[in-house]
Amino acid sequence: MTEHVISTFDACSRTLRQNDLRQALYDEAALMMDRSLVNLHGTEHRARRNVEATVFRKNIFVEYERNVLPVTLEETLSPFLAAGRGDLVDIGYRIMMNLTVDFTGIDRTERSPEETAELLRLLKEFSLAPALGQSPPEDRPAKRARIEAAMAQFNQRFLHPSLERRRALKTRVDSGELPADALPRDVLMALVSGESALGMTEHEFLQEGIFFTMAGAHTTIHSLTHAIHEILQWIAAHPEDIARLRDDPFFVQQCVFESLRLHPSSPVAKRRTTCPFALANGGEAQAGDTIVVNLRSANRELEIFGADADRFNPHRVINGSAFAHGISMGVGAHACLGRNLAIGVEPRPGTDPADHQFGTVPLIVKALLQSGVTADPDSPAELDGGITRISWATYPVLFDKTRAII
Template identity: 30%
Template sequence: MSTVRVDRIKDLQAVLRSKSALESAEVSTEYYIEPSAAAETNIQEFFQGIVTMINGDEHRQRRRLLNSLVRPEELIRFREHVILPSVDRWLGRAVKKNAEGLYTCDLADVVERIFLEFAAKIIGLQGVESEEGMARLRSCVLPIFGGMSSSHFENRDAVVEAGVAAKKVFVEEYYKPSLAYVQEQMKRVAAGELADEDVPLNLLKMIVTGADPGYADEGIAIREAILFFVATTGTSTQAVLSTIEDLSHWFVKHPEDAALVEDTEFISNALQESLRLKAPYVSFVTRVAADDVDVPGCPIKSGDAIQGWIAQAGRDPEVFGSDANEFNPKREVPDGYNRYGLAFATGAHQCLGLRAVLGNDGRSGSHLRMIQHFFKLGVRRDLTQVPRILEMRASEQELEIPTYITFPVVFTNWEKNA
């Protein structure tokens, strides 16, 4: 099997939309390049049978089911009753006045906890209401992200081992008790003690009711929950932090634009610009060619493994201009392309989170509302501290796509607006 790199946006857009470019767990974990115990463990523990790794009718059926979790009314409920109310709550607990009289916190910790509440609701997890429960769940995020992305790390064996250990904590302490809770709720529905609508719509409810045939396999159901856990927490956190970093530098160079934090369209454009440059926070995604893929600029033969360098494609100067490597929220984007590039991919496997991030109108998503709120509080990086960044393999570092572990900030308007 040959590996074909695709890094021009026109070519990659065509590949991702092709019915011949399929998802494959073996290609995603690079098992096809170098079969190993770590790669095989990676497939079995994290990838086999999840929605992002299945194709055809099986994928379409499950995707239609999962789309109901991100219907407009559900997204409004999550935004207004879960995410935004948790912003001030977690900030209030984290922000401290330092010796210089400045209000500081680690914003990575805060944002991750906010999105963990979202993840808990969309999955149906119990036990995250206490500080201890949240902290224990948060300890699983980074190692499980590593486990699912281990092909992007040098020390793969250790990363997979840590991911499997964290998965065990997630399953035993959160997934299984939460599943039992939903099972009991549905028994009460069957007995006429509860109305079905009184049991919130979430992934665990779908699993308990057998809404998809694949969920009869406990392993697939668990792996699907883990996918939602990582997707709603890790990438969302990085999207918010990266946008704050990029937009902060923009305001230093363009102080006249600082007042635009009140403009949701401007904040949306800034978020999309940051996503164009950095998402999906790893260097490439993968597909396998079931047949020849007709892409004029990049011949792909049946059986080829495909590496789609999404962030690199998002920096294509032929589409985004000679300054494509720079952050510019006022960038003019040509017709036929999205401002966020291919950050959410495209085609059959386009990311479910697109509407959650940007909102159905592109200007009302939870992420951009959160970013807007932080800037109203006067957020800026605490230059006395250096953020900790996850060390990934050289190809990730070359593209300068940081994955923040810590993100120290100062809020200059805390007393006035908190």
């Protein structure tokens, strides 16, 4: 089997849209992800995605933005604001865990500090899986053992009880004992409702519950930390844009798009051919070959994103119809199902801010900027040296509302 690397924006976009190519990025993480949505192919993928799409709707996203996120932000940020400091990676985990756990359908019966700490610990263990392929080979066995242990603990304490409660609720609704609106609007409930048609095993339910909990939180934290870092650096060099951050309701979101373009959650996507496939360079991949889609390179193509494509510039003018964030959220059948929930939709000329969907990441970034977040000068941020992609391991910050830039 041969590995083929493609890096131009057009070739990467076209490759990601090919239905004959299977997901191959998470082969090293099969123990946790082989039967999750991201790895399914063809009719299986389409059937499960269609079931889960019933909760990935604009009205539900808007409900989260306007009613759920503000409460979560206030609860999560309060102790850090009172202390005047914190770590942005830890803060991000806490915010997104609360949001994604609820959206996935993981019940938290205790709502205690101990329960929250345990969920955070498990979430960080799960985050090892998607990056296994980017970890040194000698580190992978130990990381797999940690992931397996975390999966068993998560299933026993959280996933299985949550699943059984939803099955019991569905039985009561089906019998007429409860009205249909008594069912929670979350991913697990959608899967339970479509259980007979999907034929999922208990292990598949576990993998899917973990995937949505982990993906929604971990990838968002990656995007959040990079966005804050890029904005703080930009404002230090371009203080004239402070006014725009304050006055332009869409500018923070534009900054997030630009940061995400530079820093996709994974620098590459991978696909495996199921039949001979014609490559953009004129060559041909054979069945079973791997195609590496270089998202980082595609998102920095000069002809599309300009001469400064490798640098952060929230005023960027794009040549063509590419998203402002490039293809960081994917395109085609495996495009991120929660893209609009995470980063919102791109505003068009004349868009009314009151009706606009901004996305959770831009709204969290805005809340942090309004709280006077700055990098801690006495405790420099550190990159994660355990994987090959650029990701922050720690990002100490200070808070001072009197010095907030917006």
